[in-house]
Amino acid sequence: MNALRWLASVSLAFALGSAAALPAFAQTKLKIAEGSRSFTVMPLYIAIDAGYFAEKGITVELVTMKGGPAAANALMSGDVDIAVSLAETPIKMKGQGKDLRVLTLVQDRNPCVLVVPAASPVTKLADLKGKKIGVTATGSLSDLVARAYIRAQGMQESDFELIGLGSGATVTVALERGQIDAAMTFTPFLTKLLTEKTGKIVYDFRKELYPGQATLIRGSDVGGPKDAVLKNFAAAMMKAQKTIHEDRALTAKIAKAYFPDMNPQLLESMVVNETMEIPVFSKDGKFSRSEYDGLTDFLIKNKLIPKGEKYEEIVATQLWQ
Numbered sequence: 001m002n003a004l005r006w007l008a009s010v011s012l013a014f015a016l017g018s019a020a021a022l023p024a025f026a027q028t029k030l031k032i033a034e035g036s037r038s039f040t041v042m043p044l045y046i047a048i049d050a051g052y053f054a055e056k057g058i059t060v061e062l063v064t065m066k067g068g069p070a071a072a073n074a075l076m077s078g079d080v081d082i083a084v085s086l087a088e089t090p091i092k093m094k095g096q097g098k099d100l101r102v103l104t105l106v107q108d109r110n111p112c113v114l115v116v117p118a119a120s121p122v123t124k125l126a127d128l129k130g131k132k133i134g135v136t137a138t139g140s141l142s143d144l145v146a147r148a149y150i151r152a153q154g155m156q157e158s159d160f161e162l163i164g165l166g167s168g169a170t171v172t173v174a175l176e177r178g179q180i181d182a183a184m185t186f187t188p189f190l191t192k193l194l195t196e197k198t199g200k201i202v203y204d205f206r207k208e209l210y211p212g213q214a215t216l217i218r219g220s221d222v223g224g225p226k227d228a229v230l231k232n233f234a235a236a237m238m239k240a241q242k243t244i245h246e247d248r249a250l251t252a253k254i255a256k257a258y259f260p261d262m263n264p265q266l267l268e269s270m271v272v273n274e275t276m277e278i279p280v281f282s283k284d285g286k287f288s289r290s291e292y293d294g295l296t297d298f299l300i301k302n303k304l305i306p307k308g309e310k311y312e313e314i315v316a317t318q319l320w321q
Contacts, residue, residue, distance in 0.1 A: 067137030
């Protein structure tokens with residue numbers, strides 16, 4: 001009996017000790033803002049649904065906003081912990097005295113395509129002078145790329161009417177309804193337009209090197225108590241970046257969950273196109289110094305920033321695992 005009592009007391013002590021240790025293994029909740037529900041941030045969806053965040057002790061509350069700038073503003077205001085927005089956002093904000101950092105790079109190619117209705121006589125940008133071009137939002141990637149392309153072609157932004165419509169979905173609907181003459185779009189909306197033959201490409205930016213979407217954090221969170229969870233977040237995202245290039249079946253399965261109303265054939269075409277035929281996603285999630293320098297040169301050349309910023313003050317390399 002004494003032996004049984006001893007065993008029972010040891011078991012109870014072990015159980016209490018285990019319970020006391022549980023909080024160390026509890027999931028940390030992160031609130032993440034995305035600019036829109038889009039295939040351009042597919043690695044984030046993979047990290048959520050494939051359990052990569054869960055493996056690192058992270059649960060995610062995903063908030064969909066109206067454009068990347070809105071997501072970045074939510075991060076600055078403290079409403080979210082991480083935002084998916086343009087890699088250039090921290091560079092621009094640094095010049096305004098604000099401190100954001102790139103944690104991981106989602107895309108290293110430009111995902112945008114300039115399209116017009118299939119029946120449109122437009123074949124080049126000049127044909128759109130005086131016309132309406134839809135973008136997701138002022139300051140978004142689609143807006144930035146459109147303006148840079150206009151200037152590169154020797155024309156003025158004032159030659160066109162650039163209209164921010166809130167999301168890729170609303171831009172597509174506006175194009176299909178004839179409310180705009182052209183659109184800066186990306187998948188899955190591009191896939192739908194081309195497959196259904198309701199749109200045609202005027203210019204394809206997807207083969208151009210351009211650090212686009214990235215996960216952003218506040219500079220004040222670097223080197224503080226959030227370091228461990230941010231390192232785990234980065235590791236999970238980097239695993240997802242690898243998955244999107246190597247596991248088409250899993251990518252398609254998760255894409256279906258995030259785009260449930262999309263025709264299965266369209267969805268498969270979208271996955272193949274953006275991950276194999278014209279891949280726009282970073283393979284490792286790391287924002288290299290050479291990529292950073294190229295982006296900075298582009299921003300200065302297009303007079304979007306007056307000067308460059310130090311790489312180490314913009315990219316949180318210390319949080320990569």
